[in-house]
Amino acid sequence: MTIEYEAPDGATPLNPEELEQLIPLHITSMAELNAAEQMNIVQADMWAFSRNRKGLLEIKYAQALHKRMFGDVWLWAGRFRQRNVNIGDVDAYAVPTRLHQLFGDVQHWLENNTYPPDEVAVRFHREITWIHPFVNGNGRHARLMTDLILKKMGSQRFSWGGGDLVNAGKLRSDYLEALRAADDLDFQPLLDFCRF
Ligand SMILES: Nc1ncnc2c1ncn2[C@@H]1O[C@H](COP(=O)(O)OP(=O)(O)OP(=O)(O)O)[C@@H](O)[C@H]1O
Numbered sequence: 067m068t069i070e071y072e073a074p075d076g077a078t079p080l081n082p083e084e085l086e087q088l089i090p091l092h093i094t095s096m097a098e099l100n101a102a103e104q105m106n107i108v109q110a111d112m113w114a115f116s117r118n119r120k121g122l123l124e125i126k127y128a129q130a131l132h133k134r135m136f137g138d139v140w141l142w143a144g145r146f147r148q149r150n151v152n153i154g155d156v157d158a159y160a161v162p163t164r165l166h167q168l169f170g171d172v173q174h175w176l177e178n179n180t181y182p183p184d185e186v187a188v189r190f191h192r193e194i195t196w197i198h199p200f201v202n203g204n205g206r207h208a209r210l211m212t213d214l215i216l217k218k219m220g221s222q223r224f225s226w227g228g229g230d231l232v233n234a235g236k237l238r239s240d241y242l243e244a245l246r247a248a249d250d251l252d253f254q255p256l257l258d259f260c261r262f
């Protein structure tokens with residue numbers, strides 16, 4: 067089965083080989099695909115928040131979470147990308163090293179109270195979206211990972227602008243604009259957006 071796949075602005079398009087790895091045979095439209103992914107993600111969210119999150123700051127956890135979020139829908143769920151993408155500047159081969167480094171940084175910030183919790187969260191969020199570890203689902207995975215790190219710090223999860231970030235619209239463009247400011251080390255717009 068094939069679908070007319072449309073990647074929204076600021077997202078990474080899937081190539082034909084990756085599209086072939088769709089699991090549910092009944093899916094023929096983007097609306098059905100989004101719904102199937104969303105159902106999978108809701109379950110992953112409950113799974114992650116209802117358990118102890120030992121290993122949260124490790125590569126294995128990040129992959130397991132992505133697999134939980136997308137594993138009913140895509141065969142590539144939980145696997146790091148093997149090709150370069152149009153977001154960030156991290157070559158595919160460097161993804162594990164960069165992630166390892168990021169988790170080490172977060173651990174250090176937590177141990178030394180380097181930043182307030184929300185700032186730890188947005189710095190982590192910007193960096194993991196920039197690393198872009200997977201072929202798709204990076205935004206949604208990064209947002210859930212960020213919320214879990216907030217939980218670990220004893221904070222409430224972010225509102226992420228209070229609405230739908232998956233479909234194109236003002237909220238998504240505001241989010242992407244805040245991320246681009248964070249690319250230039252200005253974290254305030256992202257801090258404001260995430261708690262709006
Ligand atoms: N300039 C940027 N800097 C950092 N991250 C970015 C930038 N532009 C886009 N991103 C991130 O990349 C994500 C899109 O990547 P991808 O398509 O893999 O994720 P997704 O979960 O499928 O998308 P969605 O955001 O629609 O949920 C965006 O949601 C955002 O988090």
Ligand SMILES: [Mg+2]
Pocket residue numbers: 073077078202203204
């Ligand atoms: Mg996407």
